[in-house]
Amino acid sequence: MIVDELLKSVEQILPERQPLGYVQRFVLHQSWLGKTYGEMAKDSGYGADYIKEIGSQLWQDLSEALGQRVTKKNLHLVFNKVQQNSKHLKRNLPQKKSLLVESADKLSLDLISKEKMDFPSGPVPVNSPFYIPRPPLEELICNEIMQPGCLLRIKAPKKMGKSSVLHRMIAHAKQQGYHTVYLDFQEADEEVFASLDKFLRWFCVIVSQQLNLFPSLDDFWDADMGSKVSCKIYFEAYILQYIDNHPVVLALNEVNRIFEHPKIAQDVLPMLRCWHEQSKQNQIWEKLRIVVVHSTEIYIPLNINQSPFNVGVTVTLTPFTLEQVQTLALHYGLDWAANEENLKLLASLQAMVGGHPYLVNLALYHLRQSKMPLEELLQTASTPAGIYSQHLRELLTLLQKEPQLISAMQQVVAVNERVELDAIAAYKLESMGLVQLEGNQARVSCELYRLYFHQQLISKNSTKLFVNLLPENN
Missing domain, CATH: 1.10.8 (Helicase, Ruva Protein; domain 3)
Incomplete structure (x- = not known):
């Protein structure tokens, strides 16, 4: 029996329950191939206990539905018999589907209909079948947050799946009984970045609320000590002190928003590194696991001994194979x-x-x-009639807001080799996903962008120049 037939059979057998999620389908598939739960955990990035729990529940549901014991070990035997019985039933009742099969077919159609209504946008839900693991990245990330006082950095251009990976890491942390805090800096009002003090107080309030602690900033904040020291004391003497002994995963998404505010970045980023280094000296800081997610390299000048980006573990998300x-x-x-x-x-x-x-x-x-x-x-991909037209126009609009980026992108698409760019322009283009970098040398990240931006930034300009040189225009 091929895997697709196996999955179809299971959906027919369990018509009353929700469609199998990605992890359930993964466990079923891998069990059919003879993989152990440990091997599945290694391949998927999920914990072995979680994978085993999913499998145990699946075998129990199938056992109840079939009226016979189903285990990981007898899976082949049971479903080969199911397939044989199904073929026998079809031979004897060719004119009509059984209600069970009909119900399963309708469920499958309803599921596809529902899924195709979900336009790709934002993070992929944790149990979605449309999330594709990129091993060993998930495993590395989930293992790293188990390390006391870890500092983990997840880096990739926009829309590469950073938030989707981050939400799975958070789900994994919760399964381990960890406390989790999720902060997306895109959600912060611009006025939050008005001063370091305002930013750090906002930061502490959000963390407190997500940990179900009453914000008590005034009990620990001291203007004479300064905002950074006050913030550190608040974490050390209040947040990390008053929660139980379980670790806290502090997931900071879209940290590149801070890069846009150099004065704040030059204080906040070294502060995160300092907290990470405190875990080597102070046991209470071991409970804090920091995960920093951003779209581009930092382009704010930092002392090498202050940057949080040259310590800890860095994970770069890769394109799909x-x-x-x-x-x-x-x-x-x-x-x-x-x-x-x-x-x-x-x-x-x-x-x-x-x-x-x-x-x-x-x-x-x-x-x-x-x-x-x-x-x-x-x-039609790179044309106005193509499916990417809106996406491409949005990127062009972003470029047009910054003339130096237009110039840099023109250099990139004009040749089929790497070109050296100004560091800030290179990092911003990388953040948008338009280029791939090796140092400050850039090349266009895909053929779609090369075709579109060559047409928009070079060919159109050449046409305008030619028209202006015609006699009637002189």
Whole structure:
């Protein structure tokens, strides 16, 4: 029995329950392949105990539905019999589907209908089948937050899946009984960045509320000691003191927002490093696990001994491989993606968008929705008629707000090799996902961007210049 048939059989057997989530499908698939729970945990980034718990519940549900004991070890035997019985039933009742199969088919159609209504946008929900693990990154991240006083940095351009990974890390931390705090600096009002004192007080209030502690800043804040010291004392003598002995994971998303405020960045970033180093000297600071998530390298000058970005562990999210693109296509219900010949088409998609998770998702979403041939999607990808037109216009609008970025992007798309850029322009283009960097040398991140921005920033300018040189224009 192939894996797709196995998954279909399970969905038919369990028609009254919610559709299998990604982790359940993963456990079922890997169990069929003979993998141990430990091997599954290693491949997925989830804890072994969590994987085992998912498996145990799945076998219990199947046992109750089938009226016989189902275990990980007898999975092949049970479902081979199920398949044989199903074929026998079809031979004897060819004119009509059983109510069980009919119900399962309807459930499957309803599920696909619901999923295709979810336009790719924002973080992928934790139990979504559309989240594609990128081992060993998830495992590394989940293991790292188990280390006392850790400082973990997750870096990738926008829409590469940072928040999706972060939410899975938070879910894993909660499963371990850890306290979690999630701060997205994009949610902060601009006035929060008016001064260091205002920023740190806001920071402490948010952390306190998420840990269900009453904000008692005035009991620990002292203007004579300064905001950074006051903030440190507040964490050490209040937050880390009054919670139980379980660690606290402090997840800071979109930290690059702080980079836009150099005066604050030059104080806050060294402060985070100081807290990390305190864990080596003070046991109470071991309870704090800091996770910093950002889109670009910092372009604020910092003393090398003060930067939090040259200590701890750094994880850089990578684009999807062809195998991951194929897996996602199958999760979208695009069965043709399993064909080896059609794999060449998916390779063309991967090359066009550079394996960028959001751009891949957007393509597969449209293929599922409209039945548009992939060849047509690729041919029109960089044009106003293509599926990426709005995304590309938004990027162009962002570039046009900063003339130095227009100039830098023109240099990048003008040649098929790396070019050296001003450091700040290079980092900002990388943050937008437009370029890949090696030092300050940049190259366009995918063919889609090369085609579009060459047309918008070079070809159109050349046409205007030519028109202006015509006799009637002189």
